[in-house]
Amino acid sequence: MDPEHPEFEEQPEVKDGRRFYGIATAQVVKTADMAEEWLATKGNLRDKQRDMYRSDLRRFSERFPYVEDVTRRAATQWVNDLMAGPDGLSQKTVQRILAAVRGYWRHLENMEVVPAEFDPFKGLAKGSKGSSNGQRGSRFDRWRVFEPDDVVRLLRAAEAKGDAKLAEVIRLGMWTGCRIEELCSLKVENVHDGHFEVIDAKTEAGWREVPIHSRLAPIMAELVKASKDGFVVSGLTRNKYGDRSNAVGKRFGRLKTALGFEERFVFHSIRKTVVTQLERAGVPENVAADIVGHDKPTMTYGTYGNRNRLETLKEAVELLAYDDGTPGFSPQKCEKVL
Incomplete structure (x- = not known):
């Protein structure tokens, strides 16, 4: 396809090529790269909670292998899939997963890996106003x-x-x-x-x-x-x-x-x-x-x-x-x- 064609940049092989170049030049960051670094800063976590956070971030990075994959639309679809997909996770569980992901995302912001003004998780999986307790309103x-x-x-x-x-x-x-x-x-x-x-x-x-x-x-x-x-x-x-x-x-x-x-x-x-x-x-x-x-x-x-x-x-x-x-x-x- 002619490089001047409007759809040239959308071709899978072109995207793959650019991603390979981005990884080789450290311009593209794997989502999981700084997870352990962030967990190491959470000295107040109990072992069980630390393992839960690690599992949550692993789930996140499996869905989004590279930071650039995380868009507002993709994040919204991921949350919908968590609650309505085969796992059928409760709203409370999804909120817990997002708490870990948001904390990690803020770390990526501080490390200038992602732009500070970009929050793809804002407002996702919020509890209903009619619920007096997150647990009682969900699971x-x-x-x-x-x-x-x-x-x-x-x-x-x-x-x-x-x-x-x-x-x-x-x-x-x-x-x-x-x-x-x-x-x-x-x-x-x-x-x-x-x-x-x-x-x-x-x-x-x-x-x-x-x-x-x-x-x-x-x-x-x-x-x-x-x-x-x-x-x-x-x-x-x-x-x-x-x-x-x-x-x-x-x-x-x-x-x-x-x-x-x-x-x-x-x-x-x-x-x-x-x-x-x-x-x-x-x-x-x-x-x-x-x-x-x-x-x-x-x-x-x-x-x-x-x-x-x-x-x-x-x-x-x-x-x-x-x-x-x-x-x-x-x-x-x-x-x-x-």
Whole structure:
């Protein structure tokens, strides 16, 4: 083709030739070239978060091998593909990926690799205005809720398999609404008379006191007494990040799949079971939020409201009910209005 032809520059072989020349003369930069350099500046990152950032940047550089490939249109399409493609990532996960990518992009700006005025990621994957919590507005809504009878079936299946630790975690979750990592990291020293403390939670709202249901109290006491390592769920192994919930969480995944529950049922679905029971019982949303560690649902509760008294939370928790064969079960109990 004549070099003067309008479409000459768009020919694949011409583009490849120019890119080869740009790489050879250091005018074209591979997207991944400075990733480790940037990660080295993030001295405050935990090992797990550092590995997540590294994985996020690897995903980014696989889609955009060279910095010059990153355009606003291409970035928008990439984000759409992340959420609607085969992986079907949640908005929260995509936001996390973009947080890492934006941080790296700012590093490239500072190194004068990309122009400072060019931000191809501005406004992408923003949460909806109607969501009070990024998690609850995205992945939280994708997770399905177990009915109380389903939770009991999971518990009995874990016991039948002889997986005592998984059964302990399920039992703790169904009476408290705690996250699996909160339960697996709960220390004996944080269990008190009638309640326990969740510390080092993901959010400020997650730091809380959780009442111990009367049906859970004797089991909690036994776990505390039997602990060999200072944790309520004793004897769990840690992964390379120090996470005690990883292995037992995978066993839960295999268990629920074997029982026929699809992928949107996860351990967090037990947390939704608790929230749903409280809602059905007429428990005020701000009380339920204090129990499970959610952000307060309205500006009034969130900005001006104090945490509810432990006695109030205890009354609400006692409304949880499961037909698990334990004496004292009352099907009408969960319909009581606080």
